[in-house]
Amino acid sequence: MVFEQSLDQVAPDTAQAINQERERQEATLGMIASENHVSKAVLEAQGSVLTNKYAEGYPGNRYYGGCDHVDTIENQAIQRAKELFGAEHVNVQPHSGTQANMGVYFSVLNPGDRIFSLSLSHGGHLSHGHKVNFSGQLYDVEQYEVDPETGYIDYDDMARHADEFDPDIIVSGSSAYPREVEYDRIAKIAREIDAYHLADIAHVTGLIAADVHTSPVGHADFITGSTHKTIRAGRGGIIMCRDEYADDIDSAVFPGSQGGPLMHNIAGKAAGFGEAQTDSFVQYAEQVVSNAKALADVFNNQGLSLVSGGTDKHLLLVDLRDSHPDLTGKEAESALSDVGIIVNKNTVPGETRSPMVTSGIRVGTPSLTTRGFKEGEMEAVGELIVDVLNNPDGEAVCDRVASTVDNLCSEFPIYAGTPP
Ligand SMILES: Cc1ncc(COP(=O)(O)O)c(C=O)c1O
Known part of the structure; x- marks a missing residue:
């Protein structure tokens, strides 16, 4: 009976592609700032029978029978998030950060x-009002930028601009801004013009949970995040707010914009949030930041330009225009990928190339830190990246780098022992 057969038997081509992806992750250095490797526990929760269950509604108030256990699981995820972030109300049902x-x-x-x-090219996200996204199509959007000289948000200029535009909501948070956002200053700007403040902490959810990054709780009216990036929990999104907005938020998620919750992912959130409450997760988050700073030191010493000169968190944005004016972000991404170092091309402030080409690369440390990398390994990886950027077509250099990448991957397996 097909129902009892393994994936390998039912869809061998799909099983093969999954195995190949697992091998790719093990055999390359993942440095995409938004990615991470979740634990076996989170994988187990996400791959569970919870995928079978419909549970429209919220714990204790569902449209379907048989929800006792999924109620327990959703409440666990909510409770752990409340403890981690100190938020009054938490909704763990969003299918994604968007x-x-x-x-x-x-x-x-x-x-x-x-x-x-x-603005997207200054580190923002599509869902903050880009014209190709629903947010840019439904709403009237104006964007602030970083100071082109310093790479930092200029909060005085932002306040002037906000006063002129008179928005209903100010969104803080980013995908590629390497510095901490000053949530208290943005909250003050929002208060003065009677606007809401949404802090999107998608990238730094884990760093905030571990208290190694400032929290917007107490400053922002709404906080949104992804749950699979630095926090390494089940894939999806989360919303936090004060109790006064709880009903509005819950009904905007369901039935406003989603159907049944992805209970297997919510179980993954419950599992990952539980892990995030441990001391070892705090050490992990501290190491993510120390590793990013170690990488920034190597790049700075080797003459690369970093937007804002460095980082406060888990990512760096390399602006190639000064050091490598003829190398595009796309070419850099491809040359690095060929030696097993996976980064993404990224627009930089004042970008003149298209978003599919770009003049920068974004480099992040969450995944390698999960593998066990410390400052020493991160410095070695930094030197390898510089070698490739300096010699993207140099066969001997790239062969040497690829072989060092192989050795590092073998030395630091992701899923040691029986692969999941
Ligand atoms: C700041 C920010 N917000 C939202 C998102 C969207 O998250 P998702 O891909 O889960 O929709 C991202 C994704 O990288 C992000 O960086």
């Missing part, structure tokens, strides 16, 4: 209302 942002917009904005957010 859905979490949609939930907030739908709860307090009407079509045509105004969003003020960080």
Whole structure:
């Protein structure tokens, strides 16, 4: 009976591709800042029978029978998130970080209302009002930028600009801004013009949970995040807010913008949030930041330009225009990928190339830190990256780098022992 057969028997081509992806992850250095490797426990939760269950509604108030156990699981995820972040109300149902942002917009904005957010090429995210995204199509959007000289947000300029535009909501948070956001200053700007403040902590959810990055709780009206990046939990999104907005947020998520919750992912969130409450996760988050700073030192010493000169968190944005004016982000991504170092091309402030080409690369440390890398290994990886950027077509250099990458991957397996 097909029902009892393994994936390998039912869809060998799919099983093969999954195995190949597992091998790719083991055999390359993943440095995409938004990615991580979840634990076996989180994988187990996400691959469980919970995928079978419909549970529209919220714990204790569902549209379907048989929800006792999924209620328990969703409450566990909510409770752990409350403990980790100190938030009054938590919704763990958003299917993704983008859905979490949609939930907030739908709860307090009407079509045509105004969003003020960080521009994509200065580190913002599509769901903060880009014209190709629903957020840019439904709302009137104006964007702030970083100071081209310093690479930092200029909060005085932001305040002037916000006052002029008079938005209904200010979005803080980013995908490629290497510095901490000053949530208290943005909250003050928002208060003065009577706007809401949404802090999107997608990238730094784990760093905030571990208290190695400032928290927007107490400053922002709404906080959204992804749950699979630095926090290494089940894949998806989360919304946090004060109790006064709880009903509006919950109904904007379901039934406003989603159907049944992905209970297997919510179990993954419960598992990952539990891990994030341990001392070893705090050490992990501290190491993520120390590793990023170690990498920044290597790049600075080797003459690469970093947007803002360095980092406060888990990612660096390398602006190639000064050091390698003829090398595009796309070419750099491809040359690094060929030696087993996986990064993404990224636009930089003042970008002149298209988003598919770009003049920068974004480099992150969450995944390698999960593998056990410390400052020493990270410095070695930094030197390898510089070697490739300096010699993207040099066969001997690239062969040497590829072989060192192989050795590092074997020395630091992701899933040691029986692979999941
Ligand atoms: C700041 C920010 N917000 C939202 C998202 C969207 O998250 P998701 O891919 O889960 O929709 C991202 C994704 O990288 C992000 O960086």
